[in-house]
Structure formats: structure tokens, C-alpha cells
Amino acid sequence: MSGEQGHGQEPGSSHAELSGTSRDVVQAGHVDGGIHFHGGSRAPGHGAARPRQLPHDTRHFVNRTAELGQLDDLLGPGRDTPSAEASVCVVAGTPGAGKTSLALRWAHRARDRFPDGQLYINLHGYDPQEPVTAQQALHGFLLGLGVPSGSVPSGAEEAAGLYRSLLAGRRLLVVLDNAATESQVRPLLPGSPGCPVLVTSRGRLSGLAVRDGAQRITLGVLPEGEAVSLLRAVTAGYRTEESPEHWAELAGLCARLPLALRVAAERAATHPHTSLHELVADLRDESALWNALSTGDDAEAEAVRTVFAWSYRALPPEAARLFRLLGLHPGPEFATGAAAALAEDTERHVRQTLDVLVGAHLLEQKGPDRYGFHDLLRAYATDLAREEEEPEHCSAALRRLLDWYLHTALAARELLSPGREPVGAGPPADGVTPVSFSDYDAAVGWVEREQANFPPVVRAAERSGCDRHARLLAEVLFDARAPSAPKTEWIGVAEAGLSSSRRAGDRSGEATLLHYLGFAHRSLNALDRSIACHEQALAIRRELGDRWGETDVLNALGLVHLERRQLDRAEARFDEAMQLFRQLGDQQSVDLTLSNRAGARHDAGRTREAADDMEQALAGHRAHGDKAYLGDALCATSLIRLELGDHEAAHALASEAVDLALELRDHTLEGYWLLALGAAQRAEGEHAGALASYHRSALLHRRLGNRNREALAWRGTGETYTAMHRTDDAVDFLRRAAAVHAELGDSWNEALALAAWAAAREQDDGRPDGTTAGELRQRAVSLLSAFTDGRAVRLRGRLTRGRT
Template sequence: MGGWMTAGEGSGTGRDPSGTRSDLSGSAADVVQARDVAGGIHFHSTGREGASGESAPVPAQLPADVRGFVNRIADIEHMDRVLEQEEGSPGPAGVCVVTGTAGVGKTSLAVHWGHRVRHEFPDGQLYVNLRGYDPGEPVSAGQALERFLIALGVAPAALPTDLETRSALFRTLLAQRRLLIVLDNAATVKQVRPLLPGAGRCLVLVTSRSRLSGLVARDGAHRLDLELFDEPAAIELLYGTVAGYRSGDSEHEIVELAQLCARLPLALRIAAERAAVRPYMPMGELIENLRDESHLWSALSVEDDDEADAVRTVFAWSYRALPPQVARMFRLLGLHPGPEFSLHAAAALAAVPVREVSQLLDALVGAHLLEQIGRDRYQFHDLLRAYSTDQGRHCDSAEDRDAALERVLAWYVHTLDKCLNELPIPILEPVQDIELDSLPAGVQPLVFADPDSAAVWFDVERTNFVACVRLAVKTSNDRVAWQIPILLRGPFPPINAVDDWFATTELGLVAARRLGETAAEAILLDSMTMAYRQAHHLDKAEETGRKALEMFRRIGHPQGEALSLNQLALVNSAARRLTLAHSYLNEAEVLAERHNYTYILICVATNRPVIYRAAGRYQEAYDDAISALDLIRRSGSRIDEVDLSIEIMRAAHGLGRYDEAAYWAEATLPMSPTKLYDGVILLQYGNIQRDRGDPELALATYHRAAVILQQLGSHHREAETLDATGSAYAMLGRLEEAAHFYVEAANLYRRIVSNWGIAVALHHLAQASFDLGRSDSAKRYWNESLASLSEFDDPAAETLRESIDRSLRQLSTSNRESDRSDGI
């Protein structure tokens, strides 16, 4: 709607090259009153506040401790020594890599040890399964950081969009904390390195089948190579599992069973569970069955890997003992698109009632062929999922597998549709025109009782939405592949889920084009335009926006056309192509009035003052915003009212009506819906205080804004705050400090490739340099500023250009007079 702010603009930290400026830190909720401000201001923080400044819960993400954990005494002692060593080490955070073959018990050890020492980490534990060896897509570092940052209190809408900035924010939030971070099943160093704290008191525990030598060589990681169980430990695990269920088994038989399992904990647990549930079957008979299975597998296998063969042998031995319905459920679960699944998704896969499916899953969990990770949620060990998929290819027809996939994908589409109907987000036109396919037989989507339950389901299943779209494209279920991303264009923008947004939309476009679904392609292109604008890729946003507009016009879809025009107006406003922005917005308004699209008229009314103000036409911005206020209030949209109030405040400020602007700032701040809005309002309020002659008070307000914007990862707004802080110091005659802030602002603008921001900051830096008597530096900065302005032709750019030209002429005159004086 309003174009003044896009969530998740990225993050950065201001750095003073001279070292004379204090860092900004702490909570913006703290109040500072100051007249004379020296250097920076520190806002006291407890170290447990989220990036929004609100109190964040202490994360406790470790999975449940392993039941019946045995042995590993030497390994645990080794890890204890690593912890003791890192406690007194001043350098970077400690890293310990636990490596070993598949099924050797790396995760069990990491989780067990994590529970054992969690009291050493008062700020909590973070855990992620990176799924580096799953048949599906691994979890990327960016996805893992998103989960961690949210757990640390960062609002989803404030998440930085790029990996580098997410990683920097993560390091910032951990700098004063002591957490245990468990990175399970990592395949590559690339997955791990962005998740490492920069310094301090955290410990990172990584499990992997790979040695991850780069972490040892470059990051100083300790490595623990986990060996197979020795024979006593293997026997202890077997006895511990069957105790209370069997008696009379000889030690010789237990030893033989352990050897057939290659002393691998995963295989041992499955074999012991099968023995436990057959208490009257002699152990010798169980072993003979397993030995026969081993001979069969050896005959079929071309690999020379004793451990892998043992694991697969035990899988097959246990699988063949399952009742037919349980075995079918096991095979179908291997088709699920995502890494974990719910009871209801499993019911859709099998076309079986939920109550019956619950019993089937319980049987698989009891056989250690499936892991229950929460209420009604399950996952495979990656080796078991691969085995399940392989069995499905051999035992089920292609038609049966395709039907199961069609059912589960349809379940996700229809349940997502019902979820969105409950969530308090606008269903963006023309999405309402999309008709879903009818449900296959045996599929019953979830129904949500309230918005809270819908929101919980959406959050839990978000990873599976991406997996569903990816699988739908791969299997040519193309209608599902474009329907899911179209539905997701409503909930993704508010939570700033740009990674998933781009991934699903790009896949949906592939599917829509394969089917020749032009309307779906146009909607997805418009969604991509929104995503590019939110991620500040404005040239790409312009390109995709025009394609969407052309398609909507070609198929005669005026709603889509009007929304695309409004979207293009915002894109061009952000890029300072203001004449073009007005043109697009006027076209959108004509279409909206012709067809009585009230929602689009509200968008237009909110966005027009933005474009006027960007052009320096403050009176028109003010008049338009005031005239639209009643319409916006009648619509009942609080965010639109806040957006419009901010525009009134900014326009009044631009007109020099500082008291009125201050009134709007003070009235709007309590209405702010998010911390990001808090930061933007405080930044503008500081500008008002500065320009009405109170730079000392403005400095305190700027520092409050900077804390929020820095923590929330708003690059552009942070740079604005740095530049504004410099101007306040300049008003106080503290030119060295002003210059430091201008340098920081210019550097940050360069990082986000904002040529307008670079030009403004360099103009201010040049003036400070001139006032400090550094004529050569001033000339260089003004010329650089002019170069950055070359792409802009709006009135504000022309005004700035004229100001720089005057300054350069003044500088030239001053230099000539100085030369003549030197000649005398």
C-alpha cells in the first residue's frame, strides 16, 4: 500500500574510521533526555532482548534427550574438555565437529551432551537439522538463520533479505550472549560458516558425515571422529532395550546380533526393538532370519561398505516383518515432499482415515522406522527415507505412487486455502479469481477454528510449501505448482519471506508457462515484482512489472492491470523516476474508478503523497494526504492510516511547519504497528527537532531510531539516520564528528547501491570538509556527488545539483583569493 517503507531492507552497523565514535547498542525502549550529547549514547540492554527491543524468550530448541543412551564416555569427556578450553579462550566462538559414518549416533551424542551441559548456556540452545544428506533439498544457511533470528526475537517482517546481512545480524545478537548452537547433519562448510558466531562465549556443535576440514583449518574447530560402538557397548544397548521383554537369551546370541548390525547404534536399536516385540521367538530364529536377509542383500548389493550393508540389511529385516498396511504406509511416507510431515498429511497420502493412520504411524515409531518429533508430527532418518523410497519403487505401481502424490499435494493446496481464509491478511485481487481443482477421493483438508490455529499451521508447514511446489514441478503436477505460490503472495510479504517467495514464484512460473496459463503467469509476475521491490532490486522489479502489465492487458483483466500499474508506480517512486511513477498511478486510479475497485483506490490515495514528496512538492503531498485521510479511516485499515499520517508529518516538515509536523509524529508513534515503523517515525521526529532548532534533543532521538533500525536490519533507514546525525552535529559546530557520520552514511549507501543516498551524504561531507578548511577533499566529494546524481532528473535532484554547483563556484573563488593572498 503506502510506498514509504518496505520491511526487511537489510542491516548494517555504523563504523567510525577514526575510532572516536561510540557504538550504538541496547533497547530503543529506554528513554534518554539530554541537552549536551558527547560522542555516542549507549542504551543499556540486558542481553536478552530481541532485535525489536522487546523481551525475547530464551530459546530451548534441543530435541528430547535420547532414551537409553549408553557408552560414549570417552567422547563425552572429550567434548567436556572442549567446553572447558573454550570457556577461557578470548578469541572466536568455539566450534566442535562430530564426524562419523551414517547411523553411528552423531545426533544422539550431540543432543545427549547438549542436555547434559545446557546449564552452562544461560541464554539458551539453538538447534537446526540441516538435512545435508536427505534425499530432498538441504536446509540452506539463509533458511537456518531465519529460524535462529526469529527465535532470538527478530520480527519476521524485519528479517534481512540477503545471507550476508542475516549472518551479520546473527553475530551481533550473539555478541554478548552465551548459547549452545547445534548444527545437525551438515554436508558442507558452506552450510555452516554463516551460522558461526563472530566472537565470544557461544559454542557451536556440528555433526556431519564429512570431515569439514575447512572448519578445522580456517575456523579452529575441534574435531571428534565418532567410532562404531565397541562390542561391550553394543551388547549394553541391546540388553537395555530388550530388558523386561525377553529372558533366556545367551550372551553368545547377543554378541552375534550385535555383529550382524555392524555395531551401528541405528541398526542396533531397530534390531533390539524387533526382538523386544517378539518375546517368545527364540533369539536364534531372529538371528537366522537376519543372517538370511544379510546374505540376500550381499548378493544384490554392488557396494563394498560393511556398515551400509548392515544398516540396509536390518532395515529390510525389520520392514519385511511389518503387517501389509503398515508396510504400505512406510512406503508412501517416502513420497512426502518435505522433511517432516503431520498425521493429516500422512492420511492424505494413504487415503486412510486419520484414526487408522495414527495406529499405523505408532507401529512404525515403535519399530524405530519412524521418529515422532512432536504432537502429530513425524520425520524419517535420512537413511530410512531413502530405503522407504526405494521400496516404494519396487513394490508399488507408478499409478499408485502418482495417485498418492496427487492426494497429498491437493491436501496442501486446499488446506492452505482454508488457512489463508482465517488469517488477518488481505486476499490480493485477482487471486480471488483462482479456482482450485476438486479434491481427490479420500482427502480431507484441515479446518481451522480461529486465526491463531491457522497461523500456527502456516508457520509449521512453511518449509513444506516450498517442497510441494518443487516436487509438483518435478512430477508435472503443474496446476498445484502455480496455485500454491499464488496463494502464498498474500502471507509472504508481511513476514518478509523473500527466499521462499522467490523460490516458489519462479517454480510456479515454470509450471504456468508449461500449461499456457497466461492469467496465472501474469499474477505470478506481479507477485515477483512485489518481491523484487521488497528486496530493493528495482530494475528487476520494473522489468517483471511491465511484463505482468502487458499480460493483464492482453487477457483483458482490469483488476490485475490496475494493481500492476500501482505496483509500477511504487517501483519507480523508489527509483526516483517520479514522472513515470505519477503516470502509472494516474492510470491505476482511472481503472479503479471505472470499475469501482475500492481497495485499489485506497492504495492510490496512500501512495500519491509519497511520490509528490519525493519530488519536493510538499504542498501537493500535504493536500493529497489530508484529503485522503477520511477515506482511509473509513476503510478501517490501521496500517494505511499510519502510512498516511507519516506522509502528512513529512509534508508538513517539508513546508517548514515544524510544530504541526511534531504533532503528527507524536500522534502517530502510539499507533505504530511494528518496531520498524517506530524507527522510521523516530527518525523523522529527530529531523523535525533538529530543524526547529534543537539539535541536542534530535541527537537523542536519532540514537533511539538508530538502535531500532540497526537491529531490525533496515540498511537504507540506518544510513538516513547516520546522515541526519551528522547534520545535527554540524549544527552544533562539531564538524569532525559530523564528518565521521557522513562517511559512515556514504559507505552504507554504497553497500546498498543507493546513488541518491550517496549523493546526499557526499554533499554533506563536502560541506563539512570545506568548513574544516579541507578544500581538496571538499572538491572531490562534491564532484563524486554530482556523478552519483547523473541518473536523476527530478526537481529535487535538480535543486541538489544547483546547490553543489554553487558550492563548487564558491570553492573556486575561495581558492583564487587564497592564491592571490599567497602571491602578495
């Protein structure tokens, strides 16, 4: 069974997904006087990190002296920067021209000029699979800048704002490698002149020059002398003196492109007893049957392809087979375990074979147990798999890879979301050894490393007709996502799994993914989409006679209606769910749904009925011991006790809830429950404590991307300042809260903010500067006319009589 607490998260989740711009944060035990909130650029702990994300410098780098000097002139500190924008330089050129090597060589040479660090990402703009999006890049950059993994924004705009805020006033280098489009780059441009950006691309990216003032360096092939120097540098110590003509001919056969030169030189270095004349003749005779890569200049592309083929043909058979099978991996990089699944071999043996490929410069080692291709080599390996492997062998290899991801993700899910129902995956295929995890941190580490692979892996399953794998992976990854992974990324995974479920006629899988999509859309405030997904899931559950699934969806629908303040609909859904849970004998879910119904009744102003529900639910949650459900019940009970005038009990209950959130390290719950604590503190006259609680709540909700709840914290702050007779501060916060609720179409909370604003305005002694209290009450009454529940009717009456 999967349920959801009244205002909390999706089933089985205890992690937060934070977004927004960081502001100053206050932690207060005892504070005398007022607390002033100013728009600081960073919260403590954010931005203090000095990232060092540059990959290792390129070995045997030679020449390109003029281009290095140009980069010094364009990006070095001390450059006259007439605007507030960061300097941007695009290194453009043909594939294999050494753009990345040049960028990394300059970045390493210049790193001391950037005391606040270096950010780097390979955007994979020209890989056969999906390129890295700006949102994914921002995710990695924010982690590198010290943002906790649970605090990475879910929205691209919020993430970009936080990113720019953290870079403001710093001197830091940003390297964006292998960009394909301006849209990949532009959100990653800082707003600070102290943070230059170095971009590499095959394209000219002219839009960056026109709109962002980017400078461009075009990298061509190496002059013959420099090409020969590179060959000699790589082979130094391995070969005796050779004829200059042979070196020049080898360079020419490589089209004087650094990538091809390095591959050829590695072959020459590892065959020191074969004369260069023989190696050149062998390369010249290499099969010309390969089609030229579609990368611009056909002669250069053919030369690169020929060098690849020449080096590939020299591999031992098992290394050659692994090389082409790795071309089937859909993600940007892979672990040894994934390679072993593709090859149907042991990790120990595959690791040795991977070393052979790395030594031949046909593969790059990205880190401990992480490997990847240059994009040209990936395309070459993929073509080889199609040309030299039987189709059924490729299909079997891909299925083993999918099985490895599925069963490893299942192992991670057991630690990240314990107690979840099995998905019926069956045992892994022969030749597949999934990863096992010793603890929670090990599981989180794996999903963080593999996060970029999950979307392309699921889409590869869908495209290849592996519908069962696509559906199961999408379902499992809902619970086994990295804590910092944005839900928007999982939505794409879910849609691929949903397509596969429908194609396979898997109605149960379709319902599960629709249900989960409903939760994901609700967390992103897309409530219409959320309801549509849950309604479709409900119809399927009823069609299948799945009563457990039906009750879960009914409860979820009640929560969406509650969030939309459709209180009668919410209560009706909760009643339906509660009746079915009782029939099924699931008392914990009965208590959960009872808490949710209490929330609907309380919002409708039926406080005594809500109190009765919550008294029973709270006792049940204490007995069951689930801290998240207990904390939500404590928070709801606190609000009820506060309305009944028992301020001391309300304070104690809310404090207990916040303590549970801190134990769970769950910012979603902490941010929401702090609103109840702030309200109780304000009622008791603890104004400094209330301000600190509201400000912490606003900070967390901003990072969560929940603007509506951030505005609730602003309203609480404004009401506290009103109680302190600090009218100007109160009006400032209440005006902002009302504006956000209006923008989001939340008429109820907009009306409450306007009513609170009117109460603050009444302290102005009739000053004529700004909107009057009467005008604000009138606007609130107009908004409240859409609501017919008891609380709305009573509030509308008070406001009409001129009371707030």
C-alpha cells in the same frame, strides 16, 4: 485488487521481515541533553533468551566412554583457547554409527557448563530432498535467541552478523547435526570462544579443520561387547536370558551399527516369546534382493538395509503401507494431517498407526503432532514406495498431500491476509481434511511449523507435473508465509510455480507470480529485477484483457520508478493506474494511487500540487479505514506540511502515523514513518526526541535489511547533531550515510548526505582536518547533474553558490 502504499509493503502484507545487527535502542519521553549512540552488542530483549533446543537424550545409550571423554577435552569449559574463535569439533562416521546419539548424550551431560543455553538444528545434509541452508538455520537460531519472529533477517550475511553479536560474551553450546558441507556449517560458527560447536557428519569436512581449526572424532562401528550391551539394554525387561553366541550373532548381522542394533532390538523386545535363535535365523534369511545403500562400506550398508527390511516385514499391513507412503513426503518432518492425506485415512486412525511406526524405531516423534525419519529410513521408505506401490497410487497420494497443503494454506491466508481474492482452488480431494484455524495466532503457528516444508513441497509439485498445485501453492504462500520467513526463500518457491505456470500455459498464473516476484525483488533492493518482473506481468495482463491486473501492475511499476527517482516515469504510471481505477469504480485504489502520485510530485519539488493530491487522498483513506494506507498518507502529508513551514501540523500527522504502525505491530511501516517524525521533531527544536526517533528507525531498518533507509536515519541523526552544534558527531553519521548511499548506487541520497555533511563542516571554523565543505558541495553538485527535476535543479543551484 492488490495495491501497495507508496513506501510500504507488498499487497495484503502487514508483517515485517527484519534483518541486520542489533544495536542499542532509545525510547525517550523527555530527555535533557544529548543522546550518544554507541555500538552495543545487543538491543534490550535480544540475546536475553536462554534457548534449550536440544532434542531428548537417547534412551539406552551405552558405552562410547572414550569418545565422550574426548569431547570433554575438546569442548569443555576451561579449555585453553588461544584465538578468539569458538572451539569446533566434528563427529564423523558411517551412517547409522550413532553420531547424533553421541552428540546429544554429551550435550545433555554438559548442559550445566553452558548457562546461556543450547542451540540445535538437524541440517538434513543427507536427506533425499534439499538440505537445510545456513540461512534457514540462522532463522531458527535467532528465534531461539529471543529475536522476535518479525525481526529475523532476510539476508544471510546480516543474519550471521546478528547471530554472532547475540552470542558475543556468552557461554552457549551449538549442535549442528547431519551437516553435509562446510558451507552449511561455516556461517553458523560463533565468533566467541565461549560458544563451542559440535558438528555431526558422514563426511570429514576437512575444510573446517584447515580454515577453522576444527578437531575431528571418527566414529566407527561398536566393538562386539558394546554392541551386545546395547542390544541387552534395549531389550531389558522383555526377554529372558539368551545365549551369548546368539546376541553376538545378532550384533554381527547388524554390522554393530547402533541404528540397526536399535531397530533389531526393538523387534526382539516386542516379540518376547520368539526365541532369539529364531529371530536371528529370520534376520539371516531376510531377502538379499535389496540394493545396498550408497553410503561407503557396502557390507555395512547391506546389513542396515537388511535390518530395516526385517523390521518392516513384521509390521501390520496398514502400518507398512503408511511407512512407504510417508517416503513420498518431500519435507524434513510432517504432521498427522499430512500423513492422513497421504494414506487417505482419518487423523485419529493414522495417529495410532504412527505410534506403531515410532514404537518400531522406524519413525521418530519430533514433538507434539510432528514426525520425521532418520535419513537412511527415509531413503528406504521412498524406495519401498517406488517398488511396492503402483505408480498411479503414488501419484494420487502425492496429489492428496499437495491438496492438504494448498487448502490448509488457504485457510491460514484468510486470517493472515484477509480480503484476498480467491484463487480458484476448488474443493479438496476426497480423503483430504485441511486444518481449520480458530484465530490469527493458530494460523501463524501452523505456517511457522510448516515453513521448512513449503519449498520442497512446491518443488515436488513442479517435478511431478502437478503444475496447478505448484502455481497455486506459490501464489497462496506469498500471502500465507510465516511473518519471519525470508523473502529469498519464497522467491525459490515462486520460480518453481512460475515454471509450472509456463509449462501449463497458465498465462494468468504466470502474470500473478511475476507481479509478486516484482514486489519481492523490490523489497530486497533488486530494482532492475523488480521492473523486469512487473513489465512482463503488465504485458500478459494486457494480452489477456485483465484491466484489474493491469492497474495493479501499473501502480507497482510506479513505485519502483519512484524508488529509483525516475519521477516522470513514476507519475506517468500512477496517472495510468488512476485512470483505470476510476473506470473500474475502485475509489479506494484511486486514493491509494493519488497518494503515490503525491509522493512523486513532492520528490520533484512540486509541493503545492503534492499537497492538493494528499489532501484529497488523506480524506479518502480516513473514510476507508485502512490503517496502513492511512498511515502512509499521514506520513506523506507530514513531510509536505513540514516543507510548507507548518511544523506543528507536521509533528501531529507523523505522530499519528507512528501510533498506527504501533497498533499494526508493523516494523516496516514504523521504521519509515519514524523518519518523518524525526524530521518534524528536529524542525521544532525537539532534538532529543528527534535523535530517539532516528535511532529507532535505524535499528528497525538494519534488522529489515534495508540499508538505504538505515542510512536515511543516519542522515537525520547527523542533521540533528548539526542543529545542536555537535559537529564531530554530525560528521560521523553523515559520512557513514554518504558511504552507504554511494555503495548502493543511490546518487540522489548520496548527494543529500554530502550536502548535509558540508553544512556540518561549516561549523568547524575552517579547521583543516578532513574534507572541506567546499569539496563536499562540489561532489554533491556532480552527483545532482544526473537529475533534471525542479527540486534537484534548485538544490544544485544553492550548492553551486556555496549554500547548503
